Amino acid sequence: MISFAITVQRPTLLIQAEGVLDTGITTLTGSSGSGKSTIIKSLAGLVRPTTGCIIRNDEVWVDTTKNIFLAPQQRFVGYMPQGNIVFPHMSVYHNITYSKRGDEALLSHIMNRLGLGKYKDIKAGTLSGGEQQRVALGRALYAKPVILLLDEPLSALDWNLREQVRRDLVDIIGEWQIPCLWVTHDKNEADEVGQQRWHCEAGQLYTE
C-alpha cells in the first residue's frame, strides 16, 4: 500500500494530492495541464514534491520535513511514460532486461505471457504500436515493481488496437497483484479499467 499527501508548486499552478493506492487499478483522469503527470512523476521519484510525504508500507519515500527523498531506482516503481516507450535501436530482450533486476525465470514468464518470445532479438523500434506497448510493460514488470505507474498507456495506439491492449493490460496487472495508477484522458477507459477512480482539476486531486 502506498499513501501520499503532497503539494508541488509549479509556476502557474499549485498541485495538491492526497490518496492511498492499494492492489488493483486506480484511474486518474483530468483535463490537459491539470497535474496528472506531475502526480505520477512525484510517485516515480522524477519530481520532487514541494511539501508532503509518500510512504510505502513502512518505508518512507518522501518526507519534506525530514529532507527524505528516495531516488527513483530505490523505489522499484514500474513507470510507463507517455509517448516513445521503447529504446528503438535495442532488441526486445535488451529493452525488457534494462533494469537488470529480474532473472531468467521472470524473463521467460514475461516473454511468454506477453507473447514476445519470437521477437526477442528484433529491434523494438520495428514492432507495431501494440507490440511496443507490450515491450514497455514487460520492461516495467521485469523490474519487479511494487507499483505500476502508467501515463496514458493507450494514447499512442490506433483506435482498433486499444481495446485488445487495454484488456491485456488489465488481465496482466490483475495477475501481478500490485497497485497500479493509470492516467487517461478518456472517461470511458477509466470506467472500463478502474476499481478506484480519481480526478484531477486545476491541480486538485479528487476521489470519485
Ligand SMILES: Nc1ncnc2c1ncn2[C@@H]1O[C@H](COP(=O)(O)OP(=O)(O)OP(=O)(O)O)[C@@H](O)[C@H]1O
Ligand atoms: N518541469 C516543469 N516545470 C515547470 N512547470 C511544469 C513542469 N512540468 C509541468 N509543469 C506545469 O505543471 C502543470 C501541470 O502539468 P502536468 O504535465 O502535470 O499536467 P497533465 O494533467 O499531465 O497534462 P497533460 O494531460 O497535457 O499531459 C502545467 O501547467 C505544466 O505547464
